[in-house]
Amino acid sequence: MEIGSLNVVVLIASLMVAATPILMAAIGELVVEKAGVLNLGVEGMMITGAVSGFAIAVTTGSPVMGMLGAIIAGALMALIFGILTQVLMANQVASGLALTLFGLGFSALVGQGFVGIVPPRTAKLDFGPLSDIPVLGQILFRHDALVYVSLLMVAGVWYWLTRTRSGRILRAVGENHDSAHALGYKVRRVRILAIMFGGACAGLGGAYLSLIRVPQWTEGMTAGAGWIALALVVFASWRPWRALLGAYLFGGIMVLQLNLQAAGLRFPVEYLSMSPYLITILVLVIMSSSRARASLAAPGSLGQSFHAAG
Amino acid sequence: MLRLEKRPSPSRAWNYATPLVAVAATMFLGGLLFLALGKNPFEAIRLIFWDPLFSPQFAAYSRPQLLVKAGPLILIAVGLSIGFRAGIWNIGAEGQYIIGALCAAAVALFFYPAENPLVFPLMIVAGAFGGWLWAMIPAILKTRFNTNEILVSLLLVYVAEKLLAAAATSFMRNPDGGGFPGSRDFTRYPSSANNEIIANTGMHWGVVAAFIAVIFAYVLLQRHLLGFQVRLAGQAPRAARFAGVNPARLVVLSLGFSGALAGMAGMFEVSGPAKLVSIDFNAGYGFTAIIVAFLGRLHPVGILLAGLLLALTYIGGELAQFMLGLPAAAIQVFQGMLLFFLLAFDVLSNYRVRFSMPGRKAEAA
Numbered sequence: 001m002e003i004g005s006l007n008v009v010v011l012i013a014s015l016m017v018a019a020t021p022i023l024m025a026a027i028g029e030l031v032v033e034k035a036g037v038l039n040l041g042v043e044g045m046m047i048t049g050a051v052s053g054f055a056i057a058v059t060t061g062s063p064v065m066g067m068l069g070a071i072i073a074g075a076l077m078a079l080i081f082g083i084l085t086q087v088l089m090a091n092q093v094a095s096g097l098a099l100t101l102f103g104l105g106f107s108a109l110v111g112q113g114f115v116g117i118v119p120p121r122t123a124k125l126d127f128g129p130l131s132d133i134p135v136l137g138q139i140l141f142r143h144d145a146l147v148y149v150s151l152l153m154v155a156g157v158w159y160w161l162t163r164t165r166s167g168r169i170l171r172a173v174g175e176n177h178d179s180a181h182a183l184g185y186k187v188r189r190v191r192i193l194a195i196m197f198g199g200a201c202a203g204l205g206g207a208y209l210s211l212i213r214v215p216q217w218t219e220g221m222t223a224g225a226g227w228i229a230l231a232l233v234v235f236a237s238w239r240p241w242r243a244l245l246g247a248y249l250f251g252g253i254m255v256l257q258l259n260l261q262a263a264g265l266r267f268p269v270e271y272l273s274m275s276p277y278l279i280t281i282l283v284l285v286i287m288s289s290s291r292a293r294a295s296l297a298a299p300g301s302l303g304q305s306f307h308a309a310g
Numbered sequence: 311m312l313r314l315e316k317r318p319s320p321s322r323a324w325n326y327a328t329p330l331v332a333v334a335a336t337m338f339l340g341g342l343l344f345l346a347l348g349k350n351p352f353e354a355i356r357l358i359f360w361d362p363l364f365s366p367q368f369a370a371y372s373r374p375q376l377l378v379k380a381g382p383l384i385l386i387a388v389g390l391s392i393g394f395r396a397g398i399w400n401i402g403a404e405g406q407y408i409i410g411a412l413c414a415a416a417v418a419l420f421f422y423p424a425e426n427p428l429v430f431p432l433m434i435v436a437g438a439f440g441g442w443l444w445a446m447i448p449a450i451l452k453t454r455f456n457t458n459e460i461l462v463s464l465l466l467v468y469v470a471e472k473l474l475a476a477a478a479t480s481f482m483r484n485p486d487g488g489g490f491p492g493s494r495d496f497t498r499y500p501s502s503a504n505n506e507i508i509a510n511t512g513m514h515w516g517v518v519a520a521f522i523a524v525i526f527a528y529v530l531l532q533r534h535l536l537g538f539q540v541r542l543a544g545q546a547p548r549a550a551r552f553a554g555v556n557p558a559r560l561v562v563l564s565l566g567f568s569g570a571l572a573g574m575a576g577m578f579e580v581s582g583p584a585k586l587v588s589i590d591f592n593a594g595y596g597f598t599a600i601i602v603a604f605l606g607r608l609h610p611v612g613i614l615l616a617g618l619l620l621a622l623t624y625i626g627g628e629l630a631q632f633m634l635g636l637p638a639a640a641i642q643v644f645q646g647m648l649l650f651f652l653l654a655f656d657v658l659s660n661y662r663v664r665f666s667m668p669g670r671k672a673e674a675a
Contacts, residue, residue, distance in 0.1 A: 040460065080650065083654075084650065084653050084654055088653070088654050088656075088657040089314070089657055089660065089661065090653035090654065090656060090657070091653065093399055093460065094604060094649075094653055095653050097401060097600055097649075098646060098649040098650050098653060101597060101600070101601065101642075101645065101646045101649060102643065102646025102647065102649070102650060103646075104642065104646075105639050105640075105641075105642025105643040105644075105645065105646050106639075106643050106646070108637075108638075108639035108642060109637055109639035109640055109642070109643055112637055112639065219639075223468070224464075224465065224468045227461060227464050227465060228465075230461060231461050231465070234458065234461075268476055268480060270472040270473070270475045270476035270479075271472070271476065273472055274468070274469050274472045274473075277465045277466070277468045277469050278469060280461075280465055281451075281457075281461075281462050281465050281466070284451075284457050284458065284461060284462060285451055285455045285457045288455055288456045288457045288458065289454075289455040289456070289457075307314070307316060307661075
């Protein structure tokens with residue numbers, strides 16, 4: 001299937017890869033926001049995950065160890081944010097920004113010895129004959145394991161938030177922390193755990209970027225992916241499946257834009273590479289313009305500090 | 311057990327003390343970081359905080375740099391602090407700074423090589439206008455469509471960076487530059503040059519503008535109705551609405567003000583210290599200014615002091631890089647830690663720490 005010089009099958013397969021890091025980070029942030037916390041540090045946690053995952057994978061020679069390391073590093077970064085906002089009652093916006101500024105510096109510091117190194121390869125999953133199915137096999141069965149992990153994360157988070165008791169407690173905490181507290185739920189504990197989950201997801205997304213998608217370490221390599229993930233949560237109206245849809249849309253735009261660059265159009269590269277950011281803004285505007293819908297979808301206590309009196 | 315009890319009103323003493331405590335804690339943890347990097351922590355801290363100002367060997371070069379670096383930081387941070395006080399988060403100053411510089415550069419290149427004393431003032435106006443315009447995008451999207459200004463202003467930084475790259479490599483490239491990226495050198499075009507006003511002090515017009523901005527913001531916040539509305543909207547949004555504060559107007563004004571100042575900072579930088587429009591023209595002042603604004607407690611005078619301190623970390627960082635081989639990123643980490651500590655210690659100004667008996671069940675949540 002070809003349109004012009006673009007092969008649609010390859011395009012769909014590669015947009016899934018392009019979307020995976022932001023999908024992971026967005027799913028994590030979605031859970032955090034469902035718990036009523038706005039963590040603007042996604043970019044910082046992602047790049048910390050990217051550099052830690054890369055460094056660990058290169059030194060141990062194992063991409064799996066790298067991924068695990070990235071998960072832990074992201075969760076630890078998130079824990080700093082959790083302690084600041086939940087224990088020390090710091091402003092969430094400022095703390096999130098601090099996390100991003102710190103993460104960018106920290107990753108540059110750790111990563112300086114790893115520039116220009118090729119990481120160990122991550123094997124693709126072997127689906128045997130399935131991957132030979134025309135079109136469908138190419139799109140669905142020729143990826144690395146993490147693409148499927150990200151899909152499982154979407155399904156898992158959806159199931160957890162809507163079908164399990166603990167997921168409902170988390171949502172209650174996010175909707176109205178005073179009521180949740182009055183019912184005896186540990187608001188602070190739930191939120192810190194959610195924040196750490198979000199950090200772990202962002203860290204894994206970052207490691208996917210540095211170990212599989214690029215795969216290389218360069219300073220500031222996330223290039224706003226964390227911020228796009230934050231926008232994606234708004235786009236998704238805080239619903240996991242919509243986050244998947246949104247991530248694949250963005251993935252499509254990114255891949256298309258890169259393909260156009262490679263096709264050598266007589267159009268400056270800089271303007272094409274603006275498009276993901278501009279489209280993100282456009283989407284944000286469309287999603288927020290209908291005031292009633294946006295305010296209904298957002299968790300009730302989003303971004304507010306909780307301090308139990310007495 | 312430790313327990314936090316909310317103070318009826320923030321403690322004034324802690325309000326002044328937390329920045330100092332945060333700086334001390336950052337020096338301590340930063341020292342440990344330098345130690346972990348295999349450097350002598352005492353030497354590193356001395357090189358960063360003492361030698362740029364007082365060492366006979368380096369001070370002659372470093373001291374003027376203090377004002378050069380502090381100028382844009384203060385100018386941008388003063389603008390940001392107004393919005394931050396009102397709970398309006400412009401975190402895209404870096405982008406407004408770039409666009410301001412590009413607009414000012416466009417004016418200079420338009421008049422080049424004609425000499426005219428009006429070129430420089432026109433560039434200032436263009437710089438402020440460019441920054442204002444770029445900040446108006448999140449402002450109007452916020453007031454018209456209720457779009458989150460944090461995300462929009464930040465995403466526009468990336469767009470501005472791409473525009474900068476396009477300017478440096480194509481539409482503003484120096485035609486006499488032998489095909490290298492980068493515009494003409496504005497310091498070599500007398501009408502556009504932002505030179506030192508007093509030789510060897512680092513005092514250029516951008517520093518003057520920063521001082522004026524500090525005074526202006528001080529008067530605005532302390533003596534003007536708008537300043538009162540800004541503070542009210544930040545501290546008690548509901549009360550502000552009842553008091554007749556128009557939130558949309560506040561968004562447009564505070565984003566516009568911070569954008570204009572950031573754009574102006576970009577103008578002074580491109581026509582002076584940076585010399586030209588290049589791909590890596592923006593050095594992160596727009597983000598560091600966020601730290602400056604918080605460290606200065608969103609107060610104009612505090613921002614003045616905080617701007618000087620962070621300028622010192624830049625210069626001292628370069629010195630430590632040169633003398634000890636301390637990585638440049640270590641200073642970025644250092645600045646990030648400073649903001650962490652500041653936010654952490656702020657708990658002391660808003661809450662009282664109480665000790666309670668372990669026997670009695672204290673509500674921990």
